[in-house]
Amino acid sequence: MAATVDTSDAKKHHKRTFTGFAHQDLKKERAKWSKETLALWEKYGASEPVDKDGFQKSFIRHVTTTLARSSLNVDNFSAYQATAHTVRDRLIERWNVTQQAHTLKDPKRVYYFSLEFLLGRSLDNALLNLDLKEQFGEGVKELGFRMEDVLEQEVDAALGNGGLGRLAACYMDSLATLDYPAWGYGLRYTYGIFQQRLKDGYQMEFPDYWLNFDNPWELQRLDIAIEIRFGGSVSKYTDENGHIRSRWEGGDAVQAVAYDVPIPGYGTKNCINIRLWSSKPKRQFDLSRFNEGEYEQAVQEQMKAENITAVLYPNDNHMVGKELRLKQQYFWVAASLSDIIRRFKKTERDWDQFPEKVAIQLNDTHPTLAIVELQRILVDEEGLNWDDAWDIVTRTFAFTNHTVLPEAMEKWPVPMVEYLLPRHMQIIFDVNLFFLQKVEQQYPNDRDVLARMSIIEEATPQFVRMAHLAVVGSHRVNGVAALHSNLIKTTIFKDFVKYFGADKFENKTNGITPRRWLHQANPKLSELITEALGHKKWLKDLNLLKNLEQHVKNKDFRRRWIAVKHSNKVRLAEYIKSKTGIDVNPNSLFDVQVKRIHEYKRQFMNILGVIHRYHELKSLTPEERQNVVPRVVIFGGKAAPGYYIAKLVIKLINNVSAVVNADESIEDLLKVVFIPDYNVSLAEIIIPASDISQHISTAGTEASGTSNMKFVLNGGLILGTVDGANIEIHEEIGDDNIFLYRNVPIDPALQSVITSIETGNFGDARIFSPLINTLTFGKDYYLISDDFGSYLDAQKLVDEAYKDQDDWSKKSILCTARMGFFSSDRAIREYAEQIWEVKPVPVQPE
Ligand SMILES: *Cc1c(COP(=O)(O)O)cnc(C)c1O
Secondary structure (H helix, E strand, O other): OOOOOOOOOOOOOOOOOOOOOOHHHHHHHHHHOOOOHHHHHHHHHOOOOOOOOHHHHHHHHHEEEEEEHHHOOOHHHHHHHHHHHHHHHHHHHHHHHHHHHHHOOOEEEEEEEEOEEEEEEOHHHHHHHHHHHHHHHHHHHHHOOOOOHHHHHOOEEOOOOOHHHHHHHHHHHHHOOOOOOOEEEEEEEOOOOOEEEEEEEEEEEEEEOOOOOOOOOOOEEEEEEEEEEOOOEEEEEEEOOOOOEEEEEEOOOEEEEEEEEEEOOOOOOEEEEEEEEEEEOOOOOOHHHHHHOHHHHHHHHHHHHHOOEEOOOOOOOOOOOOOOHHHHHHHHHHHHHHHHHHHHOOOOHHHHHHHHHHEEEOOOOOOOOOHHHHHHHHHHHHOOOOHHHHHHHHHHHEEEEEOOOHHOOOEEEEEHHHOOOHHHHHHHHHHHHHHHHHHHHHOOOOHHHHHHHHOOOOOOOEEHHHHHHHHHOOOOEEEEHOOOOOOOHOOOOOOOOOOHHHHHEEEEEOOHHHHHHHOOOHHHHOOOOOOOHOOHHHHHHHHEEEEEEEHHOOOOHHHHHHHHHHHHHHHHHHHHHOOOOOOOEEEEOEEEOOOOOHHHHOHHHHHHHHHHHHHHHHHOHHHHOOOOOOOOOOEOOOOOOOHHHHHHHHHHHHHHHHHHHOHHHOOOEEEEEOOOOOOOOHHHHHHHOOOEEEEEOOOOOOOOOOHHHHHHHOEEEEEEOOOOHHHHHHHHHHHHEEEEOOOOOOOOOHHHHHHHOOOOEOOOOOHHHHHHHOOOOOOOOOOOHHHHHHHHHHHHHHHHHHOOHHHHHHHHHHHHOOOOOOOOHHHHHHHHHHHHHHOOOOOOOO
């Protein structure tokens, strides 16, 4: 790109001599079209009908042309594909209209940078958000298929590990629904989170090659390809104005190719975009090498480039310092920023207006290099002076912190950054130098504070602390629940709060989208609520659920409420039977813990409690058993493949399950189930069926949690610790509708459970000794022994409460009624108004 730059005047050189936008030229061309030509575009550009007939016509056209099949050769999967392509066409129309409107109106846009988008399936969601499910459902039925079967054909888009990735997906749904001009930016991994299967009770991992069949929910943008450099060196030169500047050159280049995923809002024409980047080699083949007979080497380089976006790293709340991961991060932020800057430049504005047109939200520290990359572009390529550039950078970015766990804090060895990104390493050192100089002015002679706040950790080798870089380079920092936001201000960012002032640090309590997590996952409850409230407006204003409270005293309503829960439990029982062969009775209390397997989440404590319950059951007389509430304890979740202790927890759960389920002496008073391969689609079946769910992290370790919100929204009660968003859920729904417990010291019941495992009652005791050891030898980092007694007490309260089914139904209704606050719409509005300063841009006023 040719740009002459005058660096003598910081303001003046913002004006670039930048001409010739393809888009402007095309506009002029189009102005020359004849009336007849324009009329054709009008006539055939109008969207196709979205009624039953229109659906069937489009379905059959896609079967015969897109899929090249005949009516004799259409199975459920083809029916899914044809339905998906029909919906895709509608999405693309909306996507086009939305993007055109945004280009025309040129509002401030928000860009959500997330390494993970855990979207799950798209078809049902799109049908509901576009309000096409009824028409298309009937249409598909007349063509000989059942919509349930068709929906079941879709594979999950699982480009995320857990809560962080699912949060990004919920936020996209809300941004679209609330008409915000927003884009997500991420990576198009060839392999999503691994598939989990069980062998002999152990977790086995299998690749998730989700693109095996075509993916109708993405649009390949071959015209958008951006070159990304790695390695090379930095040279200095003097520009025409006598200023010394840096130039990053050499190294290897790969290409970032764009894939767009349309995200439709609910009850609006707005359809936003997630742009995912895929890595490709710069050239298909290095021809010179090919001619010299180095065919294999040329092909290998191609493969190396494609490696960058091949796999999602399968760690949740844990940093593993792999070089390829750092390459992913830079590849992603460099491509995204280049794209954003290209869009900004079309408007021919001055650089100092960049933060008035662009807000970038960093979902955790993964995209922190974007801060450095923007500074590099502004200083090295655009010729701005350092201070002006840094002012633009810090006004653009805001940072969401997701954890305080030490093992999750991202830090990269300086030599690794230097080797992959030599110019960025220089810039990081300079940012740090200027920052620490200012800190020193404020705290003269305090070496300790400089060491604590430095972006560089002084060790051998040195490390770059990404969280410090993110705080220094952003204008706002937020935690994800009230407790967590306060915690970061008094722990990891304490010095930064003193230096920058408390105003820079905010709370934005997480939320979930009620469209997917109630309307889609629990259609019967959604219908009952709509009938009771007399409208569907609650789907866009979740606070309206408050009006359900008046129905609590209506006995018939309570009966119907319980009937819905029961039918969801029957649905889950059937699923459990089909996947595990285990029979569970839907009249039992369903006690669920589904989430990533992690020591801090304490699935271990849960299974120890199950063993305790089992022992107690066996010691009861037949009369005493009459009084027992039957329970099904359900687990689900993946352990990181390299997380040995977490994988042992899965094995212990499965061994306990085998022993307990086979013990006829306790009948079906206790069943234990581990459902393999927990993902979004499974969550949609499990969550509506829960009576109690467990959120029992060690206090201070779970930043927010979001599945806690999903369960309560579906009328499930919580058994939890005073941690993360549990605290705010408690404030909203009240003492009577949640079972929270706090630490009390050591309980003797724990010893007898441990002894039982060590005696071999649950299989070969030797394999579990590393797990038992985490509790003893003065370790027990996650305080299971401290909390075990009060945990069992809370479980007793659950059993007692469940005996009064009518009272339980009141609690359940109140849970749902009081969850309005936890809509992701509320969270997104807060971000938009208080951090991004962006406004809704309705595509078509209603
Ligand atoms: C909501 C969700 C999570 C997050 O669960 P937490 O209990 O908050 O950790 C993880 N995985 C999936 C599939 C989810 O839908």
